[in-house]
Amino acid sequence: MKGVRRDPEHIEVRTxxxxxxxxxxxxxxxxxxxxxxxxxxxSVARAVEALDPDTEGIARARRLLPAxxxxxxxxxxxxxxRLPFGGGSFPVAITSWSL
Amino acid sequence: MAHEGMVHALHEIHRVLIPGGLLADLRPDRRLEGGKxxxxxxxxxSYRRGGREIPVGxxxxxxFADDEAADRAVRRVLREGTFTLDSTETLPxxxxxxxxxxxxxxxxxxxxxKVDAPTRRLLNxxxxxxxxxxxxxxxxxxxxxxxx
Numbered sequence: 001m002k003g004v005r006r007d008p009e010h011i012e013v014r015t016x017x018x019x020x021x022x023x024x025x026x027x028x029x030x031x032x033x034x035x036x037x038x039x040x041x042x043s044v045a046r047a048v049e050a051l052d053p054d055t056e057g058i059a060r061a062r063r064l065l066p067a068x069x070x071x072x073x074x075x076x077x078x079x080x081x082r083l084p085f086g087g088g089s090f091p092v093a094i095t096s097w098s099l
Numbered sequence: 100m101a102h103e104g105m106v107h108a109l110h111e112i113h114r115v116l117i118p119g120g121l122l123a124d125l126r127p128d129r130r131l132e133g134g135k136x137x138x139x140x141x142x143x144x145s146y147r148r149g150g151r152e153i154p155v156g157x158x159x160x161x162x163f164a165d166d167e168a169a170d171r172a173v174r175r176v177l178r179e180g181t182f183t184l185d186s187t188e189t190l191p192x193x194x195x196x197x198x199x200x201x202x203x204x205x206x207x208x209x210x211x212x213k214v215d216a217p218t219r220r221l222l223n224x225x226x227x228x229x230x231x232x233x234x235x236x237x238x239x240x241x242x243x244x245x246x247x
Contacts, residue, residue, distance in 0.1 A: 003201030006194050015190050080108030085115045093112045094123040099169040
C-alpha cells in the first residue's frame with residue numbers, strides 16, 4: 001500500500017520479541033496479510049510458515065519478501081480453521097489481527 | 100470468522116503447538132479506556148508536522164461483532180483448559196499517511212471504519228495550511244499470550 005508507514009517504530013515486533021522465544025524458532029503466523037509482520041519476525045526466527053485466506057495478499061507478500069529471507073519463509077493461502085501441519089510442529093504461533 | 104470458527108481455529112493451533120508452546124493473540128483492543136468501553140472508537144487521528152502532533156478526531160468503527168466474538172472464543176478455550184493465559188498487555192500501533200487519499204485507501208481494507216465529515220474537513224484544512232505533514236492513526240492493540 002502506497003503512502004503509508006505502518007508501525008515504523010517496530011513496537012509490535014519488539015513486544016512480540018519480549019514475550020515470545022522467536023529467535024531460532026519455527027513460527028506459525030496466521031493472518032499474515034501482505035507479510036509486513038512476517039518479514040520482521042523472519043529476521044530473527046529460524047523459519048516462518050505464514051498463512052492468509054486472501055490470495056492477493058499472499059501474492060503481494062511473496063513479491064515483497066526480500067531474497068535474503070526467501071529460504072526462511074513459506075507463504076500459503078489458508079486459514080486457522082484447517083492447518084496443514086502435523087501435531088506438535090511449532091513452539092510459537094501468532095494470530096496477527098486474524099482471530 | 101464466526102465465533103465457532105474462531106474456537107475451532109484455536110483448537111487447531113493447540114494441535115500444532117508443542118506441549119508448553121505459546122500462542123500470541125494480537126489484535127485491536129476493544130476493552131476499556133479510562134473506565135469506559137472503547138465503543139465505536141477504532142483509532143485516534145492526528146496531524147503531525149515537524150515533531151508536533153495535533154489531535155484531529157477519532158476514527159469510528161461500525162461493528163465490533165468480530166472482536167467481541169474473538170474475546171468470547173478466547174474466554175471459552177481458557178475456561179475449558181485448552182490454554183492458560185500467560186500475560187495480557189496493550190501496545191500502541193501507529194500508521195502514518197502522507198495524504199488523506201492514502202489514509203482512505205487503507206481504510207477501505209477496514210470495511211466498517213469511517214472518518215467523519217468534521218474530522219475530514221479539519222484534516223484537509225491542516226494539510227492546506229501546514230503542508231508537508233503526515234496523518235497519524237493511533238490504534239491500541241492487545242496482546243494475549245496463551246500457553247498450551
